[in-house]
Amino acid sequence: MISEYDFVVIGGGIAGVSVAAQLSEKSSVRLLEMEDQPGYHSTGRSAALFIESYGNNMVRALTRASRKAFYNPPENFTAVQLVKPRQILITASPGKAELLDTFKETLEADDIVEYKSPEEAAALCPILKAEKFAGALLNSTPADIEVHELQQAYLRILKKNDGVISLQSHILDIQRDQGGWAITMPTNEVIRTSMVINAAGAWAGELGMKVGAFDIGLHPLKRSACLVNAPTGFDINAWPMVADVEEEFYIKPDAGMLLISPSDETLTKPCDAQPDELDIAIAIDRIEQVTTLQIRRIAHKWAGLRSFVADSSPVVGFDPIQPGFFWLAALGGFGVQTAPALSKVAASLAQGNPLDSELLDFGIDVASIAPGRTYQPLSDTPTIGVARL
Ligand SMILES: Cc1cc2nc3c(=O)[nH]c(=O)nc-3n(C[C@H](O)[C@H](O)[C@H](O)COP(=O)(O)OP(=O)(O)OC[C@H]3O[C@@H](n4cnc5c(N)ncnc54)[C@H](O)[C@@H]3O)c2cc1C
Structure with missing residues (x-):
């Protein structure tokens, strides 16, 4: 069986579900998660904090840009209060x-x-x-984040937009040919797509290696x-x-x-x-x-x-070597609190759109999160206290 999607997102943590939800507004999306539930790995094990002064300048810009989504989410996003002061x-x-x-x-x-x-x-x-x-x-x-509810809210959007969520999905093979990517599943299904989003969390580096992409040093x-x-x-x-x-x-x-x-x-x-x-x-x-x-x-x-990665900023953007391979990885200790802005940035870039001026106004700079960038010394990263909580 062959199926086809505009985007295949690999990884059902907060990064994968949030970008899949954003992409599904305009495109067909398939989300592949190898575990039997989304959020089983890092996302389900976090300290669930929202701290605007956490991490380096880019992380802080992404956190500030995410603030509104946590404190004043759109009415139909969730009925649950996503943050409580802590x-x-x-x-x-x-x-x-x-x-x-x-x-x-x-x-x-x-x-x-x-x-x-x-x-x-x-x-x-x-x-x-x-x-x-x-x-x-x-x-x-700072504030506590309702991580599970945030993840569920993105999954609801994905389902409403007919995104397909496949759990226990272990990829047998992933190859690129002239028509794009062919992903073979154990069921013999071959999923075709022109764009793979690598949101595989701790496995993102290994997945990159598997497809011959740039080594981001995760x-x-x-x-x-x-x-x-x-x-x-x-x-x-x-x-x-x-x-x-x-x-x-x-x-x-x-x-x-x-x-x-x-x-x-x-x-x-x-x-x-x-x-x-x-x-x-x-x-x-x-x-x-x-x-x-x-x-x-x-x-x-x-x-x-x-x-x-070495500069503690996330890695978001097209791979410099493999066409149609897009990174959303290296989310360190800030992947939950930055998910609303990061998923918007990733979806815009993956769909070939410019970033919203609102995101740019927060100081988000695409070059400093691009895969293949030269890592700068950690001069703007506080190395004390909860900087790397
Ligand atoms: C102890 C701790 C405390 C933290 N505290 C905070 C905090 O207070 N605030 C904050 O914002 N962040 C915090 N974080 C960081 C945050 O949890 C991560 O940045 C975030 O969860 C990363 O999300 P992710 O989707 O990239 O990774 P994950 O949640 O790990 O998701 C990746 C998914 O990809 C799947 N996968 C991998 N390979 C494949 C494959 N080949 N096929 C299919 N699926 C695959 C995995 O099964 C996994 O579900 C903390 C983390 C830890 C561990």
């Missing part, structure tokens, strides 16, 4: 107070921030031991996390997220429990990432030292991959 308390250990000043300089001018004494920090999050901190900086601008970094019980008698949902300025740990209220992570970054191959026992033990140890928490039981633990 303050972030950046803490410094004794002797390290000056790091808070350095970190403050990385924040955006309109971030609402206040210095807090150790006692004030402990008043905001009563498990903190005040004597273990030199001080803290409270950022009241490196997946594993991060472990777990959920532990919160102490009783507190309204923990009102607590800020607490993150060490030196990225030793973070603690975040999550559906009545506490999500903790040692902020690890272990280079790994693309895989169904599993939490490292040692990383979880390190998180528990660091957190027990600075809080009154006594962690006896882990309710759930997991790991996810954050995939970066």
Whole structure:
């Protein structure tokens, strides 16, 4: 059987579903996801934060350009509130107070921030031991994202526009000939398209290699996390997220429990990432030292991959070697919060349209996210605090 689509999107994470939804407004789209549910990998394992002062200048521009979609989405997009305020308390250990000043300089001018004494920090999050901190900086601008609902909203658009979503879709072969791409599936179906969108997350580099595309130098970094019980008698949902300025740990209220992570970054191959026992033990140890928490039981633990290229900007655009092969990858630790703008940028470029002036006004520059660009040194990337949360 042969089927034909204007676009085949490979990968059903937030990148794939959001761009597929955008493309489906004007084109026929087939979305291929190898797992039995969309969002099974990085998208379903994120810390679900919206932080405008996160990442380098390009990431920040994409985040600012996504803000409206989260805070004022079109009425028919979702009935659910996509973001809820979540303050972030950046803490410094004794002797390290000056790091808070350095970190403050990385924040955006309109971030609402206040210095807090150790006692004030402990008043905001009563498990903190005040004597273990030199001080803290409270950022009241960030928010929690309803990631699942965001993904579902894009999937609804795709379905409404007759996009075809194929789960458990393992590609047997992918070849380019004069007519475009031929993708052979285990069912013997051959899917033909003139344009493949590579939204394969941590696997995007491998997929590029498979089709002879440019090597973007993608490196997946594993991060472990777990959920532990919160102490009783507190309204923990009102607590800020607490993150060490030196990225030793973070603690975040999550559906009545506490999500903790040692902020690890272990280079790994693309895989169904599993939490490292040692990383979880390190998180528990660091957190027990600075809080009154006594962690006896882990309710759930997991790991996810954050995939970066050398300049920590995303890779979006046509491959410089393989015609009809389009990248939407390297979304690091910002793929959810930038998805609304990134998917618009990717869809416009893939359809051969200029970017909306609104996107350009936010400072989005196509050359600095293009595959094949020369990576610039990380001079504009803050390397402290939640810059790479
Ligand atoms: C611990 C952690 C915390 C994070 N916190 C945040 C945060 O607070 N805010 C934020 O914005 N971002 C955060 N991120 C980053 C965010 O999760 C990612 O940037 C985003 O999910 C990447 O989306 P993606 O669609 O590129 O990748 P994925 O969600 O991994 O999707 C890629 C999909 O491609 C599929 N696939 C791969 N190869 C093939 C193939 N050959 N055929 C078919 N399907 C294929 C995979 O099965 C997968 O479902 C965090 C990530 C982690 C791990």
